Amino acid sequence: GGDNGTPYGFDGERLEDGYTADQISELVSGAEAAIDAQTGGQLDALTVSAMADAMVLDGFFASWNATLDDSQRQGLGADVMSPDFSAVAGSIMNSAVDASSQECMALTCDYGPWMVAAWGEPSSVITPLRADLLGYGTTDPVEMTLMDWAVYAGAASMMQANGAGVPPELASNESNSHKVGVLTGYDFKSSSGEIYVDELNYFLFGVNEATGYPAGMLAEQDLSGIPLYGVVLSLLPLTASPPDYMGYIEEYSIPGILTMQGVAGWSSGWQLAETHFPMRVVNPAASGTMDADTWWKMSFGGEEPLLGGNIAVGLNRNMAAGEGSSLALEKVDEILYDGPYALTNSDMATMFMYGELSGMTFPMTASGPGVGGVQSVWDDSHVAGMYGISESDASLLRSWVNDLMFGQVVGLLLNFQYGAGPLTTQSISNWLYGWSDPVLVGLYGAENSWVSLETNATYYGSGGLSTGDYSVYEETTSADGGTPGLRVAEGYLDSETGEIYGMGPDMPWRSDSAEEATLGLLSSHVGNDLTDQSGAIGGIVNDPDEPQLVNLVGYALADTEVIGDIVFKDIPMVHHRVSLEPTENQIQAKLIGSGTVIDVLPGALPVYFESNVDIYVEEITGIAMYGKSKSTFHLDLRGPGMIDPVLNVDTHPVFEIHTASEIGDDDAGSFVSAVIDNQGVFFWTDFGSGADGSTDDLVDFLAFGIYVLAVGLLVAGARGRSSTEAE
Structure with missing residues (x-):
């Protein structure tokens, strides 16, 4: 109940309150015994009880009055009047109930002295x-004023004498041991009464050496502006699945599981909203009860x-008291939990962050977000309309989501819970072919934690864990006289069944289904609409020019x-070049690959792809004989x-892929x-300059023979024609 998240008892005054109530009850019992002694036991119990209640209150008044000087008494009327408690003592001492919470607020009830002390000295407002609450x-x-001073002075002085208001860090070990024992049932003492000082102080103020995080019930730590409470962290082992009871017992040196239930039950009762606290104890204007859930919403x-x-961590963080929003509990419920745009719904949280990061809404159709919908400006006015709140409250809510939760809390929680920092260093093989992400380990288990930039059959370093289904391609062949190696479609092969599925002309991450999954935002986010890869060349082109x-x-x-045109290794070729503009090719959606709008969340993984490629294509065969690329x-x-x-300027090159391939010197010569040499009329004149073992020699000599024969026939024919003409 205090500002460090602890259940009431230490930072409130619950312990001293209950102890003070017991002491007041003992005073009443003592007064009853005195009355019985004076009257010889002749009065009935109800009469004695009523007289004893009034006697104790008379004593409170007398003790307080004795502290005043004459002018103070005169100013308050205490010099001429002593209040008569006889008609109201029963209510003050035993039966006064707060109607809004149905909790007893009388001085012999646990909450009574705390309420009296917490409301403070009598005044025109408080009295x-x-x-009215106590019945006078x-x-x-x-x-009435004199009665109020008597009630306040009596209860408050006893609370103070019992240690109320003394911080535990300034209290004695004996005092803290007593408080812990009353609240939890275990006082960190041996059977002989020796206090286990180290264990007691760890339970209250300790910091876990292994994690560096607070572990004690009163320990807290500022984690980059976010408060982290030991009392909350202490319950994590008990809320795990299955609960780690032994972990809790060992950390806090608790002697057995039954004792542990009492110790943990004290803090968990409040943190898990099982304990309800009457609001009027600390706030005269409040009503009803409050649990941790209600406290958080308020x-x-x-x-x-x-x-x-x-x-x-509220909407009004960093604002002075009285400034900022003042939302009803029902509105907080709507915003956070049960409204149509509840932020604890992951889809709604994603929608909200898309608006914050892009400045636009999702494309909205008549039935909700979808392809072909209309986008609107995301601003205070729009958010105010979504939740039915003022624009100033909407501004605070936007800042809470974007600046606090997204900007601070999420990263801190990932680091705290999974040990995942913003940066990691690993080998190139890991980056390309597989690494286990610690956040995914925590969320989905080790087997589902592996990711990679490229794909092999198994994840690198995983011990043979499959990367899943394989990519398959359909390409043209020369069977029907076409150009071989042209891409037709791409899809997947089920690694378990061997079934091919998802075949289509688009790159899979730019497919129609991917566009639909991102509400039609994918192409604009990438920066281009080039998705159809059908006809993409392999190693042969149809027309090199x-x-x-x-x-x-x-x-x-x-x-x-x-x-x-270009000549490379004595081979005439056609030079082709690609210079890909990176700002028009953002590949975040391919790298994330979630199949949701997170793929197009602006700046989630803002990687831009640049590629510069040179290709030399032989002009006769259409074969690519040289290729070199640099992808950044x-x-x-x-x-x-x-x-x-x-x-x-805004970007930094973080990764490069260099590839190069060319025809070998021997193959080029062949x-x-x-x-090349066999393309002209005299292609045969090289006489066997082909590669060893080739048929080039035979072809050249055969061609030479045919050529000689042809010349001979031409000469013979010419002679015959000349002879005929002469005749």
């Missing part, structure tokens, strides 16, 4: 409220209800630019929500001999 509100105003949408002010479609390792498609992955360093970067 009528307290008098209809008396003479002067007498503190989220307005001021903290117990101590006042604004909490560090025309631009060709190239698939750039599955990340992008591009048409080549024909640069012109540029990361936008500006953070979430940023788009349209200036290359090498090709020149077999193809």
